[in-house]
Amino acid sequence: MERRGVGIRELARQLNISIGTVSRALNGRGEVNPQTRIRVQEAAERLGYVPNQSGRTLRQGSTRSIALMMRISSDRMASGETFFMGLSEGLQDTLAPLGLDLVLLPSGPSHDMFEFLRRAVERQIADGFIVTDTQRTDPRIDYLIRRRIPFVALGRSLSGGPHPWVDLDFEGVVDDAVARFVKAGHRRIALGLSVRAVNNRVVAEEAYRKALAGHGLPFDPALVLRVPNAEGGGQELGSAVLALPDRPTALFVAQETLAIGLYRRFAEAGLAVGRDLSLIGFRRNPSCQSLTPALTCYDLSLQKLGARLADILVAEIAGREEAAAPQELWPMHLVPGGSETVRG
Amino acid sequence: MERRGVGIRELARQLNISIGTVSRALNGRGEVNPQTRIRVQEAAERLGYVPNQSGRTLRQGSTRSIALMMRISSDRMASGETFFMGLSEGLQDTLAPLGLDLVLLPSGPSHDMFEFLRRAVERQIADGFIVTDTQRTDPRIDYLIRRRIPFVALGRSLSGGPHPWVDLDFEGVVDDAVARFVKAGHRRIALGLSVRAVNNRVVAEEAYRKALAGHGLPFDPALVLRVPNAEGGGQELGSAVLALPDRPTALFVAQETLAIGLYRRFAEAGLAVGRDLSLIGFRRNPSCQSLTPALTCYDLSLQKLGARLADILVAEIAGREEAAAPQELWPMHLVPGGSETVRG
DNA sequence: TGGCGCGCCGTAAACGTTTACGACGTTGCT
DNA sequence: AGCAACGTCGTAAACGTTTACGGCGCGCCA
Numbered sequence: 001m002e003r004r005g006v007g008i009r010e011l012a013r014q015l016n017i018s019i020g021t022v023s024r025a026l027n028g029r030g031e032v033n034p035q036t037r038i039r040v041q042e043a044a045e046r047l048g049y050v051p052n053q054s055g056r057t058l059r060q061g062s063t064r065s066i067a068l069m070m071r072i073s074s075d076r077m078a079s080g081e082t083f084f085m086g087l088s089e090g091l092q093d094t095l096a097p098l099g100l101d102l103v104l105l106p107s108g109p110s111h112d113m114f115e116f117l118r119r120a121v122e123r124q125i126a127d128g129f130i131v132t133d134t135q136r137t138d139p140r141i142d143y144l145i146r147r148r149i150p151f152v153a154l155g156r157s158l159s160g161g162p163h164p165w166v167d168l169d170f171e172g173v174v175d176d177a178v179a180r181f182v183k184a185g186h187r188r189i190a191l192g193l194s195v196r197a198v199n200n201r202v203v204a205e206e207a208y209r210k211a212l213a214g215h216g217l218p219f220d221p222a223l224v225l226r227v228p229n230a231e232g233g234g235q236e237l238g239s240a241v242l243a244l245p246d247r248p249t250a251l252f253v254a255q256e257t258l259a260i261g262l263y264r265r266f267a268e269a270g271l272a273v274g275r276d277l278s279l280i281g282f283r284r285n286p287s288c289q290s291l292t293p294a295l296t297c298y299d300l301s302l303q304k305l306g307a308r309l310a311d312i313l314v315a316e317i318a319g320r321e322e323a324a325a326p327q328e329l330w331p332m333h334l335v336p337g338g339s340e341t342v343r344g
Numbered sequence: 345m346e347r348r349g350v351g352i353r354e355l356a357r358q359l360n361i362s363i364g365t366v367s368r369a370l371n372g373r374g375e376v377n378p379q380t381r382i383r384v385q386e387a388a389e390r391l392g393y394v395p396n397q398s399g400r401t402l403r404q405g406s407t408r409s410i411a412l413m414m415r416i417s418s419d420r421m422a423s424g425e426t427f428f429m430g431l432s433e434g435l436q437d438t439l440a441p442l443g444l445d446l447v448l449l450p451s452g453p454s455h456d457m458f459e460f461l462r463r464a465v466e467r468q469i470a471d472g473f474i475v476t477d478t479q480r481t482d483p484r485i486d487y488l489i490r491r492r493i494p495f496v497a498l499g500r501s502l503s504g505g506p507h508p509w510v511d512l513d514f515e516g517v518v519d520d521a522v523a524r525f526v527k528a529g530h531r532r533i534a535l536g537l538s539v540r541a542v543n544n545r546v547v548a549e550e551a552y553r554k555a556l557a558g559h560g561l562p563f564d565p566a567l568v569l570r571v572p573n574a575e576g577g578g579q580e581l582g583s584a585v586l587a588l589p590d591r592p593t594a595l596f597v598a599q600e601t602l603a604i605g606l607y608r609r610f611a612e613a614g615l616a617v618g619r620d621l622s623l624i625g626f627r628r629n630p631s632c633q634s635l636t637p638a639l640t641c642y643d644l645s646l647q648k649l650g651a652r653l654a655d656i657l658v659a660e661i662a663g664r665e666e667a668a669a670p671q672e673l674w675p676m677h678l679v680p681g682g683s684e685t686v687r688g
Numbered sequence: 689t690g691g692c693g694c695g696c697c698g699t700a701a702a703c704g705t706t707t708a709c710g711a712c713g714t715t716g717c718t
Numbered sequence: 719a720g721c722a723a724c725g726t727c728g729t730a731a732a733c734g735t736t737t738a739c740g741g742c743g744c745g746c747c748a
Binding site: 061 | 697
Binding site: 007009019020029051054059060 | 733734737
């Protein structure tokens with residue numbers, strides 16, 4: 001790179017003490033005279049000395065940072081970014097006080113997610129990893145377990161043995177949404193989801209069936225509507241709803257951005273969400289905030305979720321003792337809007 | 345961390361050659377028998393040898409990665425920034441083929457941006473930096489110049505000497521928007537902006553005045569409306585417009601998310617954007633995509649912008665020879681919506 | 689007074705690479 | 719035959735840090 005900055009040797013030379021003492025003084029490890037410790041700290045501050053990360057990592061085998069791997073895909077961009085930003089904030093809040101840094105590793109849509117992770121791990125970029133976008137079976141998880149790398153997954157997966165993860169409480173949300181629909185008198189309740197998001201799709205369908213059964217309602221496969229998540233997917237979903245022979249009166253959309261096109265499609269047909277259809281979306285999303293009537297949906301504290309992930313990962317790095325791997329569903333709470341309907 | 349992986353020594357031992365030869369064989373530097381090179385490469389593949397990044401960095405003083413620093417603030421999150429994701433994609437596209445990695449460094453809102461950068465720089469986290477959210481005078485830029493660290497700024501700044509930057513073509517957009525308004529018969533054209541975003545605010549105001557003057561229109565300070573960017577800022581902007589004695593017929597909003605509340609406020613007043621007010625927003629934003637009528641605004645290719653930034657930074661790292669630092673305005677193109685109005 | 693313990697500090701090895709330098713054997717030319 | 723040139727490879731130093739180990743001086747107790 002450039003002229004190297006002031007190193008520990010230079011600092012020691014200026015103070016007429018050995019580099020060993022300087023290191024001990026700054027790291028608080030080992031015995032060192034309180035007075036010289038202060039001298040060292042002051043000098044370090046004055047000369048702008050910052051320990052070289054590579055030297056440190058090389059010696060003690062631990063970078064003081066953790067990595068959050070995220071996939072950037074164009075269809076995800078609309079909803080994804082706020083998600084990771086909120087998460088990062090919560091992560092920072094707990095990591096910074098521990099002297100840990102957070103780095104985000106964005107993998108392009110073209111990258112193989114497994115290879116991307118493998119590279120990051122083997123370059124020893126971080127002490128622990130947060131993997132997102134988990135798939136039903138995910139080789140990344142097997143790999144991390146096998147290599148004994150501390151990690152926590154954001155999202156469930158069937159892969160690997162028991163490993164720590166946190167996932168959004170999809171079941172709880174679907175349960176609640178269906179209960180609200182039923183309470184409002186609806187009996188034909190549809191489910192709209194994206195053809196992507198394989199893992200969540202399975203979870204959503206499962207939860208949907210269970211919720212229906214819980215209320216004694218029959219399951220009609222025709223009411224499960226799958227549309228692409230790309231541009232126009234929402235409109236397609238709207239068309240699909242309108243085209244159904246016995247049109248459902250309520251709809252839960254697992255991918256809330258689909259609601260936008262759906263509103264539009266309904267408006268084109270002279271119908272209105274919140275009057276001719278009762279609609280509930282999954283997660284609160286900035287992209288949906290300008291819908292009228294406002295979309296009823298569920299929200300969560302990304303900041304707290306990030307903090308929780310950090311806690312788990314830190315414990316994982318410290319070495320979790322025998323205790324079972326934490327596996328948690330993250331609760332979400334209702335944000336009522338005007339998109340629901342009471343059936344007379 | 346964990347048990348260290350297989351190092352270059354182990355690899356050399358298995359092949360009965362020296363570590364120097366192994367290194368040369370893998371890096372392609374120095375003379376080495378093509379046959380042994382192949383042998384080494386195969387063995388490396390087989391044993392899963394990956395050079396340790398810290399050792400490498402320590403020796404040659406260059407991490408093979410570049411860092412994008414971004415600030416996460418809650419008010420920015422609410423506006424649904426898809427900005428950095430699109431950027432990352434473009435950056436990856438050009439960096440990956442060069443063997444460079446990209447890391448995103450999110451600084452919490454509580455962090456001092458200067459200290460945050462300083463720390464990252466001095467820990468030698470990356471060979472080059474992309475700084476965003478530049479301020480009118482920005483100590484980070486002075487610092488980077490002084491330390492001779494390769495960087496490129498996303499956003500203008502008065503700080504430092506001539507340094508490479510790319511910024512959105514705010515002037516071009518405002519020019520075009522005002523021209524459209526004038527062509528449609530408007531003469532009282534207002535400007536709405538957030539009280540934050542200090543740098544852009546100055547640029548926007550300047551461009552606004554120039555554009556008015558270019559069309560022979562008077563500048564009325566009362567038509568420059570500043571509102572907070574927080575929740576409800578848009579409504580406030582709407583109220584401000586409605587409260588003006590001689591109500592403007594056209595409005596350009598520099599912070600496009602303000603349009604959402606503005607639509608709402610107008611609806612409350614029984615008025616409609618696109619009929620009672622001609623509105624143009626700055627940048628296309630997913631948060632605004634569900635507005636009806638669609639908001640006329642301007643868009644850009646984030647991917648290409650990211651690629652350009654990468655190009656500049658790579659050149660900067662390679663050592664720009666005498667040539668002037670690239671300073672570019674990034675063009676944006678119109679995305680017509682229904683929020684404009686023709687004045688009879 | 690001799691010895692022991694203790695607080696503080698210096699010395700040097702180690703982490704895993706890259707690379708300048710020189711050695712070695714072979715070839716080719718004079 | 720002698721010498722230079724060349725291709726290939728081994729040796730060892732360096733990057734900046736942490737830390738095990740031992741040493742030095744001092745005080746305390748027997």
